[in-house]
Amino acid sequence: MTVIWTQSGIAENDPWSHPEADGGSKLLPLEEALEHAQDNAPFGVVLQPADDVRALAPILERVSIIALTFPAFSDGRAFSQGMLLRERLGYEGEMRAIGTVLLDQVPLMLRTGFDSFEVEHAPTIKRLVEKRLPGIDLHYQPAADQTDAGPGYSWRRTAILNG
Amino acid sequence: MYRYDEFDHAFVASRVSQFRDQVERRLTGEISEDAFKPLRLMNGVYLQLHAYMLRVAVPYGTLDSRQMRKLAHIARTYDRGYGHFTTRQNIQYNWPKLSDIPAILEELAEVEMHAIQTSGNCIRNVTADHFAGAAADEVADPRPYAEILRQWSSVHPEFSFLPRKFKIAVTASDRDRAAIQVHDIGLQLKKNEQGELGFAVWIGGGQGRTPILAKKVKDFLPEADLLSYTTAIMRVYNLHGRRDNKYKARIKILVHETGVEQLSAEIESEWAHLREGALKLPDADIAAINAYFEPAKLDARAEGWGELAAWKKSDPGFADWVGRNVAPHQHPDYGMVTISLKPIGGIPGDATADQMDAVARLAEEFGHDEIRVTHEQNLVLPHVALADLEPLYRALLAEGLATANAGLITDIIACPGLDYCALANARSIPVAQEISNRFGDPVRQAEIGDLKIKISGCINACGHHHVGHIGILGVEKKGAELYQISLGGSGDENASIGQITGRGFGPDEITDAIETIVDTYLVQRSGTEETFIECYRRVGADPFKAALYSSEAEAA
Numbered sequence: 001m002t003v004i005w006t007q008s009g010i011a012e013n014d015p016w017s018h019p020e021a022d023g024g025s026k027l028l029p030l031e032e033a034l035e036h037a038q039d040n041a042p043f044g045v046v047l048q049p050a051d052d053v054r055a056l057a058p059i060l061e062r063v064s065i066i067a068l069t070f071p072a073f074s075d076g077r078a079f080s081q082g083m084l085l086r087e088r089l090g091y092e093g094e095m096r097a098i099g100t101v102l103l104d105q106v107p108l109m110l111r112t113g114f115d116s117f118e119v120e121h122a123p124t125i126k127r128l129v130e131k132r133l134p135g136i137d138l139h140y141q142p143a144a145d146q147t148d149a150g151p152g153y154s155w156r157r158t159a160i161l162n163g
Numbered sequence: 164m165y166r167y168d169e170f171d172h173a174f175v176a177s178r179v180s181q182f183r184d185q186v187e188r189r190l191t192g193e194i195s196e197d198a199f200k201p202l203r204l205m206n207g208v209y210l211q212l213h214a215y216m217l218r219v220a221v222p223y224g225t226l227d228s229r230q231m232r233k234l235a236h237i238a239r240t241y242d243r244g245y246g247h248f249t250t251r252q253n254i255q256y257n258w259p260k261l262s263d264i265p266a267i268l269e270e271l272a273e274v275e276m277h278a279i280q281t282s283g284n285c286i287r288n289v290t291a292d293h294f295a296g297a298a299a300d301e302v303a304d305p306r307p308y309a310e311i312l313r314q315w316s317s318v319h320p321e322f323s324f325l326p327r328k329f330k331i332a333v334t335a336s337d338r339d340r341a342a343i344q345v346h347d348i349g350l351q352l353k354k355n356e357q358g359e360l361g362f363a364v365w366i367g368g369g370q371g372r373t374p375i376l377a378k379k380v381k382d383f384l385p386e387a388d389l390l391s392y393t394t395a396i397m398r399v400y401n402l403h404g405r406r407d408n409k410y411k412a413r414i415k416i417l418v419h420e421t422g423v424e425q426l427s428a429e430i431e432s433e434w435a436h437l438r439e440g441a442l443k444l445p446d447a448d449i450a451a452i453n454a455y456f457e458p459a460k461l462d463a464r465a466e467g468w469g470e471l472a473a474w475k476k477s478d479p480g481f482a483d484w485v486g487r488n489v490a491p492h493q494h495p496d497y498g499m500v501t502i503s504l505k506p507i508g509g510i511p512g513d514a515t516a517d518q519m520d521a522v523a524r525l526a527e528e529f530g531h532d533e534i535r536v537t538h539e540q541n542l543v544l545p546h547v548a549l550a551d552l553e554p555l556y557r558a559l560l561a562e563g564l565a566t567a568n569a570g571l572i573t574d575i576i577a578c579p580g581l582d583y584c585a586l587a588n589a590r591s592i593p594v595a596q597e598i599s600n601r602f603g604d605p606v607r608q609a610e611i612g613d614l615k616i617k618i619s620g621c622i623n624a625c626g627h628h629h630v631g632h633i634g635i636l637g638v639e640k641k642g643a644e645l646y647q648i649s650l651g652g653s654g655d656e657n658a659s660i661g662q663i664t665g666r667g668f669g670p671d672e673i674t675d676a677i678e679t680i681v682d683t684y685l686v687q688r689s690g691t692e693e694t695f696i697e698c699y700r701r702v703g704a705d706p707f708k709a710a711l712y713s714s715e716a717e718a719a
Binding site: 073074075076077079080081083084088102103104105107108109111112123134135136137138139140141142143150151152153154155156 | 168169170173174177178181184185188193194198201202284311314315316317318319320321322323324325390398401402406436441442443444445448451452
């Protein structure tokens with residue numbers, strides 16, 4: 001079973017997942033999103049790894065959620081897309097990881113700006129629900145997450161992952 | 164050298180427990196082998212032909228005696244009493260049990276070591292000139308910058324699932340001993356006209372299936388911009404590097420297919436957004452890291468000059484060793500000593516636990532407690548007083564570590580090949596051993612002079628065959644091993660990719676073929692001072708091809 005997880009827990013009745021079921025809001029691919037921005041209703045976008053996230057810049061304020069796709073756990077393009085959305089474009093809305101979302105990648109996704117996760121892998125869901133993420137609280141580089149300055153050098157950061 | 168602070172200790176300890184948890188989840192089946200593979204690789208654990216292999220990082224090739232003793236202890240306790248030093252200045256163990264690996268990592272952490280990012284599609288262990296901090300010709304010590312890169316790249320959230328592995332090398336001299344032009348990023352530390360430090364930056368070099376020399380994208384990158392510019396390169400590569408074919412996924416292919424002008428324009432535009440951000444290096448941080456690499460306090464030892472001359476006169480073996488294996492130090496009373504891990508007929512890069520302990524002891528006694536691993540699979544004591552060379556030589560001799568062949572034909576680089584490696588198509592080690600035995604006579608080696616033979620057991624080129632003066636590539640043809648020869652490669656500041664001579668040679672023919680090439684060189688050279696590579700560049704491949712394949716031409 002697929003669930004939506006955020007750091008507050010499993011999201012119930014998520015409006016953006018399974019859009020076909022209730023015929024409500026749904027995530028639009030990049031091209032459609034750019035067209036849809038003519039209307040006024042808030043909407044969500046789903047991006048593929050080859051999409052240029054910078055194309056969203058002019059319409060970003062109207063976007064309610066951006067889903068970035070990990071077609072395989074080995075495909076890390078969405079980590080850079082996430083960084084660009086948060087750091088370059090200043091996007092502050094929901095950013096969801098979809099596709100292959102596995103436990104050991106979640107801490108990296110959190111660091112690169114993701115805040116919601118569509119997860120199917122049962123052992124991953126179990127650990128996420130238990131708040132037992134397999135990450136490290138000490139970082140050697142700034143990213144897009146909320147961190148404190150680390151001791152010693154300008155590039156270090158700290159954050160409590162399973163707080 | 165760099166010492167861990169509390170942050171580093173806590174980080175490595177967390178990384179070990181993270182990996183322990185990953186291993187446990189693998190053993191209970193919560194992680195599939197497919198999904199586990201990149202996780203174990205990012206911690207240096209391979210599954211090879213006969214066993215797991217653990218590759219331990221030796222950042223920029225620098226060790227102290229305490230660390231070397233730990234490497235010996237691990238070889239003895241968890242392996243079969245030896246380890247193999249690699250072309251990335253690392254050490255690998257061929258026989259550890261997967262269940263022992265978390266314990267090994269804990270032992271390593273005790274001496275400020277780890278196996279982080281020694282494999283996987285991430286930023287690998289950063290390498291540097293093995294003579295850094297000692298070489299007479301360097302602008303400044305390049306290792307502080309390698310250390311900054313090591314820290315910044317560790318468990319990088321954006322760059323842990325790159326299209327392919329990513330290798331960075333740093334040097335600080337016009338003489339390139341770090342092979343920076345065959346790295347994904349090559350950095351040469353230099354000074355501008357104002358005397359400020361910065362880097363010439365090359366990108367897109369690499370060996371493997373498609374050997375390509377790197378292209379220079381920056382003539383002078385200020386040191387403060389090291390991390391922002393590197394991040395810009397990495398981000399462009401992560402987003403645009405090919406992922407449809409692992410053989411075309413390195414940045415060298417992206418550079419080649421996009422064109423260096425366009426790609427460097429994209430990098431510049433990315434960098435413009437990053438340059439003044441959080442990655443800008445404060446002077447104080449650069450100074451603080453540099454302080455760890457303050458030169459060893461070397462007392463004047465001028466008595467060594469006279470003693471050295473007398474010892475050399477009385478012992479030709481010692482004189483040969485000094486001539487080949489000792490290079491000039493910044494301090495005139497000192498030398499940089501190469502400890503050859505290429506005994507005649509031995510396995511290139513292997514050292515026993517006892518030998519590692521001996522090197523540790525000698526580094527303490529004569530070498531200011533510093534040891535280096537070279538990408539040529541030797542060890543170096545970078546700071547030895549000339550006055551201590553004779554006792555050091557005696558001690559090395561007793562350990563089988565005094566082979567006087569640095570840079571000679573028997574100083575061969577070889578990958579582990581089909582004796583160990585799951586990727587290999589052919590054996591490398593027996594070929595290296597046979598060539599070493601054939602040319603082992605010291606008089607003959609000296610007559611031949613500087614000559615680098617590099618052997619890979621498959622197209623991945625871990626043995627750097629593309630940049631060997633003589634390169635040997637093992638392939639498999641119709642179920643048999645076959646060795647292709649390339650000539651004219653070089654990994655230094657005059658880098659070049661070797662050219663294949665023609666059809667390959669069987670395992671029982673390859674040493675004869677090498678001998679034919681060497682004999683041809685001896686005939687062709689203009690004099691004893693013309694080295695093999697100089698001669699090859701002057702006369703070209705034809706005389707060598709003619710000698711190798713003449714009988715076939717006649718038969719046809």
